[in-house]
Amino acid sequence: MNKVAVLSAGSWGTTMAMVLADAGNTVTLHARRSEIADAINTRHENPAYLPGITLPAAIRATTDPADALNGAQHVIVSIPAQTLRTNLTAWAPLIPADAVVVSLMKGIETHTGLRMSQVIVEAVGIPAERVAVLSGPNLAREIAARQPAASVIACPDETAAKTLQAVCLTPYFRPYTDTDVIGCELGGTVKNVIALAVGLATGLGLGDNARAVLITRGLAETARLGTALGAEPLTFAGLSGVGDLQATCSSPLSRNRTFGEHLGRGLTVAEATTATGQTAEGVKSSQAILDLARAHGVEMPITEVVVGVINDQLTVQDAASRLLARAPKPERYQS
Incomplete structure (x- = not known):
């Protein structure tokens, strides 16, 4: 024993x-x-x-x-x-x-x-x-x-x-x-930020298509960062990648998604913290994730928007337009 x-x-x-x-x-x-x-x-x-x-x-x-x-x-x-x-x-x-x-x-x-x-x-x-x-x-x-x-x-x-x-x-x-410790950790870490974005979109009244886009493109930016840091790309197709992302972005039990919904409905970060009641790790880690991505030349547009809202650099209305506003690119590209 x-x-x-x-x-x-x-x-x-x-x-x-x-x-x-x-x-x-x-x-x-x-x-x-x-x-x-x-x-x-x-x-x-x-x-x-x-x-x-x-x-x-x-x-x-x-x-x-x-x-x-x-x-x-x-x-x-x-x-x-x-x-x-x-x-x-x-x-x-x-x-x-x-x-x-x-x-x-x-x-x-x-x-x-x-x-x-x-x-x-x-x-x-x-x-x-x-x-x-x-x-x-x-x-x-x-x-x-x-x-x-x-x-x-x-x-x-x-x-x-x-x-x-x-x-x-x-x-x-x-x-x-x-x-693959790097891939498993990054999958679990970045998914919290993507869940904040999905919650934000939900709180703003956006529909299932928008949420599907955020989840899918969120996985893509997670994999880009992970690959740049030495993770195995296939890890992000597994439980610690798409599995964790799906659960966290889809469930009302998710603290990060719930926190994002509060923001989307007009609460401040302080008010959303109180309303959520428990730690939403994506709030504190989002800036560190973005800094890490920038240091390695990796584009993470969804993370950028989340950081902007949390730091009061973007309104939630601006966030709604920016979350899905990207220059046209091939679906699979390297950054």
Whole structure:
């Protein structure tokens, strides 16, 4: 039986703790707030993030990161992307020397342009072969209800990826393995920005044709950036590419799509943040993604529009026209 630490107890972290417990592991879940830890331990529920979902009794919650990490063979990290470095720097001395660290985050660090796996390598001081990412069409609420889902576990060490595959395999959660960490991370990261654009279009009253265009062209710009950074192009045709993009852009459970809808209906960024209630990673990562694209000479017109709206450089009305206003080009072109 494997011992797994999950940091921390948001909706996705709690859901993965449930998956891991259902897969037969010993799971300790780190929660920042004592009332959440107490509710998980006594009522087997996380009322703040997954109300109404009964969690396995095998999950133990704690507010002490040292307690959570003690003896862990696998460390699953699910915290907001922009606080990752600070938190992991504090936790690094507590992480067991041979543990594999798994990133559930889908973002780009704003001031460095680094992917989350790269931040983990730097903050914890471990080789890339001990860092994996999990990405795919993973809407937490559906998985918490034990509805069927699949994902990709990517790690440079294929053996480590296969070990993790066995650690989180359940009848309702099917993980696949890959070694293309760059592609899996970028697919999961950029899709949040495209979902913001789709939500914006939806909030503005645009129809299914417009949404299909944004999803399709959003995938194209994701693949252009990924290829420029060394990803395998076929990765974007898989679960961590088009699969994650489709789920995030289509579901009302998606935070980023919901955030975009709020913007499209006239809310400010601050108002949309309050209305959404949870972190929409695409909001903070969009500028970093655009900066990364510009540094590599990659055109990302949808991302540019999203950044313009978030930074108050474009009105939502201007955004509506620019999202679909592009000079005619061949459908397949390289930038």
